[in-house]
Amino acid sequence: MxxxxxxxxxxxxxxxxxxxxxxxxxxxxxxxxxxxxxxxxxxxxxxxxxxxxxxxxxxxxxxxxxxxxxxxxxxxQNNCFPENIKLTALDKTWHIEYQKTPSKPKLMSLNENSFIIYGNYTKIEVVQLLKRWLTQQAKQSLYPWLQQVSHEITLPYNSVSIGHHRAQWGSCNGEKHISLNAKLLFLPSILVRHVMIHELVHTIHFNHSINFWHCVARYDAHWKENKKILKTADNYLPDWI
Structure with a gap:
C-alpha cells in the first residue's frame, strides 16, 4: 500500500x-x-x-x-481534479477518488488501478501528492527499463535518479549519473527509449558532436523523427502537471 x-x-x-x-x-x-x-x-x-x-x-x-x-x-484555478491518470509509456490508467476530511492531505492506494486522495486538501496539495505518486511510479518502471536498454546497447552507467525537470527529459554527467524526468511516463514508449539511448550515449560522448549522433543512430534508427517529436512532447502532458 x-x-x-x-x-x-x-x-x-x-x-x-x-x-x-x-x-x-x-x-x-x-x-x-x-x-x-x-x-x-x-x-x-x-x-x-x-x-x-x-x-x-x-x-x-x-x-x-x-x-x-x-x-x-x-x-x-479550476478546482476540477483529474479523475484518471494515463501513463502512456506503461499503457496503464489509474482512477482517482477524492474524499474531504479534517486530516492532513494523503494519498493511498486502493488497488492496482486506483488510489484515493483524502484530507483537508487544496488544489496545489493535490498536485504535489500526484507528483510524488508519479515519482514513485517512475522509480519502479524507469529504473529497470533503463537497465534493460543499457544492457541491450552495451553502454553502462553508474547511477540513476528521478526528477521533475522543467526543460530536460533527461541528463547525464561526467560521472555517468543519469537523471530521468518522471514526466517521461506520459510519453509514448518509443520516445522514452529515445531519451534513454540519448543519455546512455552521453556516457561515452559528453557533447552533441557528429560522433554522438552517429552513435545514437546506431541504436535508434528513427532518432531524427523522435528528436523532432520530442520538441513538442509537452503536448502529451496533462494540465495539472
Whole structure:
C-alpha cells in the first residue's frame, strides 16, 4: 500500500523549484518589475539586461510575495481534479477518488488501478501528492527499463535518479549519473527509449558532436523523427502537471 502526506514547507519549496522564470527586456521600462502571469510563470521585466546573480537576488528579495501569489494563483484555478491518470509509456490508467476530511492531505492506494486522495486538501496539495505518486511510479518502471536498454546497447552507467525537470527529459554527467524526468511516463514508449539511448550515449560522448549522433543512430534508427517529436512532447502532458 502506497501512503504518504505532504507538509506546507515541502509544497512551497517544490513550487519555487518548478516555477518557470521568464526575463523580459523593455527599453521603455523605467524600473525593474516583477509579476506572475496567468500561467503561473514569474516574469521579470527590466530596461536593460541583468546578470544571473541579479535575477537570483530579485527572486530571493521577493520570495514571500512570490510564494503568496503562486498559492493564490493555483488556488484560483479550476478546482476540477483529474479523475484518471494515463501513463502512456506503461499503457496503464489509474482512477482517482477524492474524499474531504479534517486530516492532513494523503494519498493511498486502493488497488492496482486506483488510489484515493483524502484530507483537508487544496488544489496545489493535490498536485504535489500526484507528483510524488508519479515519482514513485517512475522509480519502479524507469529504473529497470533503463537497465534493460543499457544492457541491450552495451553502454553502462553508474547511477540513476528521478526528477521533475522543467526543460530536460533527461541528463547525464561526467560521472555517468543519469537523471530521468518522471514526466517521461506520459510519453509514448518509443520516445522514452529515445531519451534513454540519448543519455546512455552521453556516457561515452559528453557533447552533441557528429560522433554522438552517429552513435545514437546506431541504436535508434528513427532518432531524427523522435528528436523532432520530442520538441513538442509537452503536448502529451496533462494540465495539472
Amino acid at each position: 502506497l501512503n504518504f502526506h505532504i507538509t506546507y514547507p515541502q509544497l512551497i519549496n517544490c513550487m519555487l523549484e518548478t516555477t518557470i522564470i521568464k526575463k523580459s527586456i523593455r527599453k521603455n521600462s523605467k524600473n525593474i518589475s516583477l509579476r506572475i502571469n496567468h500561467k503561473g510563470e514569474i516574469i521579470i521585466t527590466s530596461p536593460y539586461p541583468l546578470s544571473a546573480k541579479k535575477y537570483q537576488q530579485i527572486i530571493k528579495n521577493n520570495q514571500t510575495w512570490i510564494e503568496g501569489h503562486l498559492i493564490q494563483h493555483l488556488n484560483s
